[in-house]
Amino acid sequence: MPQQPSQRLTRRSWLVLTATTLSGCGGGGLSVAALPGTGGTGSPIFSQGSIAGFGSVIINGIKFDDLQATIEIDGMTAASADLRLGMVADVVGEVGADPALGTASKIGVWSVAQGAVSQVTATGFMVAGSGKNGMSIQTDVNTVFEGAASSAQLVVGQTVTVWGLQTSSDARIWTATRVELVPVTVPFVNSGLISVSNKQVYLNGLLLNGILAASLSGGNLVRVQGTLSTDGKSVTVTGAKLLGTLAVAPQQSDVEIEGYVSSVTPPNGFVMNSLNVDTSNAQTSPAGAAITVGTRVEVYGTLAKGVLIARLVKLEDENSPSQTEISGTITTYTSVSDFVLRGQRCDATSAVFSHGSAVDLKVGAKVQLKGINDGDVLKVTSLEFDN
Numbered sequence: 001m002p003q004q005p006s007q008r009l010t011r012r013s014w015l016v017l018t019a020t021t022l023s024g025c026g027g028g029g030l031s032v033a034a035l036p037g038t039g040g041t042g043s044p045i046f047s048q049g050s051i052a053g054f055g056s057v058i059i060n061g062i063k064f065d066d067l068q069a070t071i072e073i074d075g076m077t078a079a080s081a082d083l084r085l086g087m088v089a090d091v092v093g094e095v096g097a098d099p100a101l102g103t104a105s106k107i108g109v110w111s112v113a114q115g116a117v118s119q120v121t122a123t124g125f126m127v128a129g130s131g132k133n134g135m136s137i138q139t140d141v142n143t144v145f146e147g148a149a150s151s152a153q154l155v156v157g158q159t160v161t162v163w164g165l166q167t168s169s170d171a172r173i174w175t176a177t178r179v180e181l182v183p184v185t186v187p188f189v190n191s192g193l194i195s196v197s198n199k200q201v202y203l204n205g206l207l208l209n210g211i212l213a214a215s216l217s218g219g220n221l222v223r224v225q226g227t228l229s230t231d232g233k234s235v236t237v238t239g240a241k242l243l244g245t246l247a248v249a250p251q252q253s254d255v256e257i258e259g260y261v262s263s264v265t266p267p268n269g270f271v272m273n274s275l276n277v278d279t280s281n282a283q284t285s286p287a288g289a290a291i292t293v294g295t296r297v298e299v300y301g302t303l304a305k306g307v308l309i310a311r312l313v314k315l316e317d318e319n320s321p322s323q324t325e326i327s328g329t330i331t332t333y334t335s336v337s338d339f340v341l342r343g344q345r346c347d348a349t350s351a352v353f354s355h356g357s358a359v360d361l362k363v364g365a366k367v368q369l370k371g372i373n374d375g376d377v378l379k380v381t382s383l384e385f386d387n
Contacts, residue, residue, distance in 0.1 A: 042094035045102060046249040049258030050177035051087050054342045055327025057104065059091050060256045060298055064104040073109045084343050085324060086144030086178025088163045090248045108248065110223055110241065112174055113137060113162040114189035117154050124151050128190060128228060133205030135190060136173045137162055141321050142373055147181025149375040159184050166273050169262040171221055172204060188228040188235060191243060194220045207234040216240060221274045244274045251303050261295045272299065275308055282310035289315050321372040330365045348380040356385035
């Protein structure tokens with residue numbers, strides 16, 4: 001939403017203003033250290049959101065040093081180099097004296113959908129079904145693509161992997177933060193709310209079969225992996241994982257969560273990522289902004305008894321491209337309009353260069369850049385050579 005510069009507080013300013021309210025005891029394996037300046041070395045934090053940059057992994061505006069972090073992607077051990085822009089990550093770590101800088105001890109990434117595109121819509125596409133069945137995937141200007149420039153270029157039958165955020169209260173609609181075209185042979189993945197009818201278990205209209213399916217409870221938000229039947233009506237489940245903040249975030253921890261408001265709970269609350277948020281004592285940015293269904297937000301607060309007690313709710317404008325920052329070494333170079341950094345294809349045709357020029361771009365060059373996502377390409381606005 002538009003706002004006047006005089007009314008805008010930076011994210012760092014908000015965190016500094018609210019840092020003095022942090023207190024509590026450890027939970028879920030985390031012990032709450034004293035805040036910087038009061039005898040401790042940092043403040044434990046859990047951050048959940050889409051990856052917005054590298055050098056350090058950037059989540060919700062915090063640059064997390066991941067050199068010592070344990071990293072998993074879809075349950076498999078991975079390296080920092082395997083992370084990509086737009087992947088939704090759960091980060092356990094701490095922040096220090098500068099609340100915009102942190103150190104990650106654990107980073108977990110889970111895709112939410114994987115399978116054949118069954119329908120291309122005006123706002124995105126469907127996976128494994130249409131209408132009331134399957135997952136509806138929406139895309140916007142900040143969705144990162146790989147293998148296609150936009151959802152409009154997708155073709156029914158192509159296989160995709162999707163990372164994204166729950167958008168609707170019934171978890172049938174998700175907004176993609178990253179979409180990749182992948183080989184047909186990958187396992188089928190679907191995410192949503194479990195329903196049970198006549199002792200049969202369903203997910204997004206698909207009948208779930210197997211021993212693992214019988215263990216799933218109605219109403220749980222889950223990610224299911226398995227094999228889709230040839231008729232597209234059932235899944236033989238080989239793996240299942242509970243999703244949502246409560247499944248991974250330590251209780252009594254300081255948290256920063258990105259997501260969509262799926263329902264409003266008057267007078268002082270809303271639901272995001274199937275998590276109840278209490279806004280009784282929260283500030284909003286911009287000040288006085290209305291929180292409505294479908295609003296994309298970042299919420300800063302503390303988890304207590306399964307509820308996120310918000311201190312700040314920051315509304316995001318999903319119609320405006322957000323800025324990306326990447327520091328690293330160029331791994332592939334074709335031209336100034338086509339080179340790869342941290343797995344991301346970049347175009348520096350319109351970039352402002354410093355400590356070098358376009359002729360210095362090459363494989364092995366160390367650079368720091370900023371840019372705006374444009375489908376499967378990062379349009380670089382500024383590029384600095386790290387000499």
